[in-house]
Amino acid sequence: MSELKVGIISCSGEECLGGTISRLATRIVLDELKMISTVTLCLPLYLAGGEEERNFAKVFPTIAVDGCDKLCVKRSTEKYSGKINGSIDVSKIIGKENALNTKTVRIKDLTEEHIPMVEEVASEIVKMIGSLPADSYSGKTFRGCSCGG
Amino acid sequence: MDKKVKVIPCSGIGKVYGLIAREAALKTVFDLLPEKSETMCLAYIVTGDKEAKEKIEGFDCITVDGCPKMCASKNVSLAGGNVIEEVKVLDTVKEHKGKKFGSPTQLDADGELVMDEIAAKIAKKINELN
Numbered sequence: 001m002s003e004l005k006v007g008i009i010s011c012s013g014e015e016c017l018g019g020t021i022s023r024l025a026t027r028i029v030l031d032e033l034k035m036i037s038t039v040t041l042c043l044p045l046y047l048a049g050g051e052e053e054r055n056f057a058k059v060f061p062t063i064a065v066d067g068c069d070k071l072c073v074k075r076s077t078e079k080y081s082g083k084i085n086g087s088i089d090v091s092k093i094i095g096k097e098n099a100l101n102t103k104t105v106r107i108k109d110l111t112e113e114h115i116p117m118v119e120e121v122a123s124e125i126v127k128m129i130g131s132l133p134a135d136s137y138s139g140k141t142f143r144g145c146s147c148g149g
Numbered sequence: 150m151d152k153k154v155k156v157i158p159c160s161g162i163g164k165v166y167g168l169i170a171r172e173a174a175l176k177t178v179f180d181l182l183p184e185k186s187e188t189m190c191l192a193y194i195v196t197g198d199k200e201a202k203e204k205i206e207g208f209d210c211i212t213v214d215g216c217p218k219m220c221a222s223k224n225v226s227l228a229g230g231n232v233i234e235e236v237k238v239l240d241t242v243k244e245h246k247g248k249k250f251g252s253p254t255q256l257d258a259d260g261e262l263v264m265d266e267i268a269a270k271i272a273k274k275i276n277e278l279n
Binding site: 010011012013014015016019023024026027040042043044045047048049050070072073075076105106107108 | 157158159160161162163167168171172174175176179188189190191192193195196198218220221223224227253254255256
């Protein structure tokens with residue numbers, strides 16, 4: 001039986017809230033979505049030349065989650081692994097002003113008002129996974145993300 | 150010319166150590182030394198965009214990595230940043246054997262403790278430069 005896997009790459013942008021929201025939403029999907037095996041591709045490792053990560057994105061459907069409209073993850077992933085299957089711009093979901101908030105970036109600074117933002121982005125990721133053609137998320141050879149960080 | 154030291158973490162999303170790196174870098178630039186330090190999105194640095202190049206090439210950077218793959222350091226170097234210090238989260242973690250630090254989304258009390266120690270080390274290094 002072939003594996004059902006989808007890769008999610010999050011920007012984790014350090015300069016603004018959008019990166020924090022993208023990171024948390026991605027983790028929710030990874031930790032809670034049970035029907036399909038989701039794998040996070042560690043972006044820094046991917047960018048630094050991680051062959052497993054780059055090969056994964058070539059073989060399995062991969063979704064980029066970007067915190068702002070610079071779309072760094074989408075552009076980088078397509079540069080090294082070819083066209084991706086989905087792209088989420090968090091700023092379009094939570095609003096550009098929120099996404100580009102440079103004051104509230106740390107996890108400890110998040111408040112109740114940010115929880116719905118995280119949940120909404122996670123919901124969009126799940127919707128995008130659900131919209132992938134069923135035959136697109138099977139693969140047999142990838143051994144998993146090697147990220148240690 | 151902007152002479153703030155750039156503190157750039159890996160923000161690895163797979164384990165708690167990436168979060169410790171991220172939070173330590175942010176604590177440094179927000180709380181400890183906002184006048185002397187700043188951060189940049191790692192993903193943006195490596196896009197090769199003109200604006201990103203102008204902000205990173207030749208600038209002094211301290212990288213903070215959550216695992217031995219040293220991805221933040223590698224990426225900053227590839228982008229032309231001048232890595233003056235490589236901070237390794239695991240070096241500090243080793244001093245707290247047996248502790249639980251939290252998850253990739255939330256630091257526990259010991260995770261906060263380690264993060265604070267790392268932020269202090271980064272700040273010390275920056276202060277030594279100035």
